[in-house]
Amino acid sequence: MSEILRQHAEHQYAEELDQLRRVDTRQRPPNWELSPWAVSTYLLGGKLDNGFEIAPKYIGQRRIIEIAVSTLATDRALLLFGVPGTAKSWVSEHLAAAIAGNSTLLIQGTAGTSEEQMRYGWNYARLLAEGPSPQALVQSPLMRAMETGRIARIEELTRIPADVQDTLITMLSEKTLPIPELGSEVQAVRGFNVIATANNRDKGVNELSSALKRRFNTVILPTPASEDEEVAIVTKRVAELGRALELPTEPPALKEVRRVVQIFRELRNGQTEDGKTKLKSPSATLSTAEAISVINSGMALAGHFGDGVLRAADVAAGLTGAIIKDPVQDALVWKEYLETVVKERSEWKDLYRACREVEG
Template identity: 75%
Template sequence: MNAFQPGTEPDGAMPSASDTQSRPRHVEESSATALRPHAEDQYAEELALLAAADDRPRPPGWKLSPQAVVTYLLGDGAKITPKYVGPRRLMEVAVSTLATDRALLLLGVPGTAKTWVSEHLAAAVSGDSTLLVQGTAGTAEEAIRYGWNYARLLAEGPTAAALVPSPIMRAMRTGAIARLEELTRVPSDVQDALITILSEKTLPVPELGTEVQAVRGFNLIATANDRDRGVNELSSALRRRFNTVVLPMPASADDEVEIVARRVAQLGRALELPEVPAALEEIRRVVTIFRELRSGMTEDRRTKLKSPTGTLSTAEAISVITNGMALAAHFGDGTLHPADVASGIAGAVIKDPVSDGVVWREYLETVVRERSGWLDFYRAARDA
């Protein structure tokens, strides 16, 4: 069996432009006006600073050393901003995994920054976070392996020119990091298409009598959570190909407040929302409510609570505050008030109108109503 060699295609054809560069030109040209720039574009200056000062050994194909990648993720307290707030050891394990022949599985409940960490890892290691497969119940094997341009296939038969590479195949060819979101939502038979890729580092193309061999630097980051319905468990054979890192919810309220405040500020700038002062008080209120309802206990450990059906993740807290800022800026007096976040919190908590509605009303009457300084919020939430 022949193999794809770097820089060549089967049948002696030269690689196409899309194969010789991992990111299309239009992505780079539009990054300045993109609503949400890719991590490697948004933090290009930080990545350049780290690369210039990085004198440690780099694994083959890496843009930065493993130590510099961890610094990029956690920040240095000066010019490098934190992308992840959590245990340093988790990021060290994740980064070191990518330097081995094992793939990385980021596991955690929704809202624990799995996708965020995955994107920033790929940006720091490969300089490209766009080689992405979004897993769904309808994901086909072609999304992981390759597909065909059927017009050319009918006209020419199976040729290299008719083959449409998946993001994972492109990552194998270029020695980059591929990403697969929501792996456990992908059907089990499609998941198993990864086994040969991860164990043999090859992707057979039997229609052409050849295979793609992964270039050094290739690896895969997958994300998954165990709270969604319709989850497809990984086979033991596939699970063995991954090193699993579990991302926890923020350990303390202060950590979660810091995460929410930072992301809200970033989103506000990206969305060009007018600056809303004095948001920290409402951020802490939202975080307190979410943490208490998640844990089923008030902060002082004196009152047990019913928990709603939803996860009340950090990501949802960020969404509630961002929406409140938009309300305050465009329909209020420019200051974030309890009324600006009350309806958003109610919407996040009440996923099931019956059971969650009871949980929320009980929480308002037994906790919020009696809490000092929360009367305005209680009234706004009750009205909402």
């Protein structure tokens, strides 16, 4: 097993990508490693003609992935938008891995992201010694993607200040990056494109300008449509992470996964699954990613401080921590849910007791 905690997608799933390349006879856009059909198959999973099984990376609507892949085959950039925890970064990474064979040309958007990080910077020691020169230039991931015809990824685009965001406009519309200090420019090689992510919790933080919005095709990644779909996602990712972390735990019982998912869905939707009881929602997003984290934390507890079997007591602490972000309002919401919903479900008595013990 590799000593690297988390491999890039193109390395972790190298065998699947290689198998797809072998059977992929469909037309590929310029500089693409795979055809759009093969990229979609890599993301959604399926059985190849040679019998090889491709594991799904994204469990959800097929059309969403098809639209995202088709967008990247045009001159429009792709914006993956949705609530936190809907696999935007995950989908972005796997799209870049399948299309370009390289998911590492990444810019992490923050309030401190500068224009130099988006365009290019300088090696100031060489700049002072030699003046502006190609050797003193420090390329950004976007610049490298343009030169090599690859996919650049920008995480949390709306976290980046608006004036810095707008440095993308020329690159996305003219496919050119001017370098006035050298009196030159970088022209994008065919295959270049950009995948950006943004979440709706940041709406109003640094809104995209209308000019920049027009350069993107926005694809909204929804929360899982059904409980079964969300349970399948959580079960799959928990198993993968458990193997990667070598947790000394049995795979979690489906019952425990389903309970965590049901709690998250009910609090997220503001009502019980049967629609009979209205509920208050906490400030936390309660995403699928957080459900995965709760189960993994419980598995670590069960493996290192228990008998290796995940039980309600192992899940309770992570569950409480995920839901209570505001110590006053969220605590009231959680307590009300425990008393009106969890306590009344006869098969959930163990979870009720465990959660009350965590509260003290």
